[in-house]
């Protein structure tokens with residue numbers, strides 16, 4: 001039994017079954033026994049691998065995209081450059097190297113990282129030391145003013161609620177204990193209140209349908225929308241997910257690069273859910289942002305010039321490096337893999353141009 005499972009069992013005996021969101025928050029962030037606070041989950045030795053860890057071209061193209069957008073948007077200064085969930089700091093490292101080709105960009109930015117994990121903060125601080133990063137716990141602690149924001153594989157880590165369609169209404173899916181103290185899924189009563197949180201297009205789904213909603217993502221979208229109406233800025237969010245809203249469940253656990261049961265090893269496995277980009281876009285739009293996309297990651301990176309960047313880097317590389325560069329880019333663009341599963345969503349202040357890649 002994991003340490004967190006014992007802790008959760010005790011909590012459930014005391015408070016009753018938990019919502020899936022409360023379970024996910026504890027599994028990922030419990031300070032003593034949660035998944036993120038105690039480890040670096042990324043890379044071969046960890047549990048999963050992400051686009052910036054696969055190819056430097058990912059961070060470079062995103063850096064060029066946002067720095068060039070900043071230039072076209074009238075070079076608002078000073079500007080907060082923020083990343084949500086920067087992992088090992090790889091994306092931002094590649095971003096800033098590429099963005100240095102836009103004159104004045106480096107001098108205009110202050111770098112802020114929104115990161116929950118102390119272990120990853122240390123890694124980011126070392127990787128990005130030359131840029132003097134500052135750390136905050138939450139997006140709403142970022143300083144006021146113009147904003148450029150990027151997030152890759154961040155929204156999928158936010159706790160989701162799961163709701164199940166029952167005879168007349170929807171019911172909250174819960175995590176409780178069986179007679180032998182094992183964690184099991186259950187559900188609460190069907191209520192009109194639960195029905196109200198379901199995207200309207202899905203409300204009449206057949207009995208037994210599970211829908212996921214992400215209140216934390218909606219709050220971030222709303223915050224960004226509001227900020228972008230008051231100050232010039234742009235945000236770029238890349239993740240695996242879907243648009244339009246669709247039924248789930250998509251919540252999944254991954255440990256050492258393999259799928260495992262969601263309730264099996266709480267605190268020892270990564271938990272994530274596919275992102276409902278339609279819901280995120282709607283919340284950002286309702287708060288005032290202009291929404292661009294979502295577009296498929298493969299098309300997005302291709303439109304930003306992935307092939308040209310690859311050719312340029314390959315020209316100076318030895319055959320082994322060239323092979324690695326080519327296979328990395330191929331993996332990010334693959335329509336049968338990351339290229340179509342991952343999507344990019346752009347948000348800007350109303351009236352400002354779309355970032356490149358969203359034509």
Ligand code: SAH
Nearest residue numbers: 036050085086087114115116117152153157
């Ligand atoms: N963007 C990186 C890492 C993705 S993993 C990459 O693409 O490689 C998810 C990241 O989000 C980790 O850095 C994790 O610690 C962070 N994270 C997850 N939930 C968070 C939260 N609620 N607040 C702040 N950071 C969070």
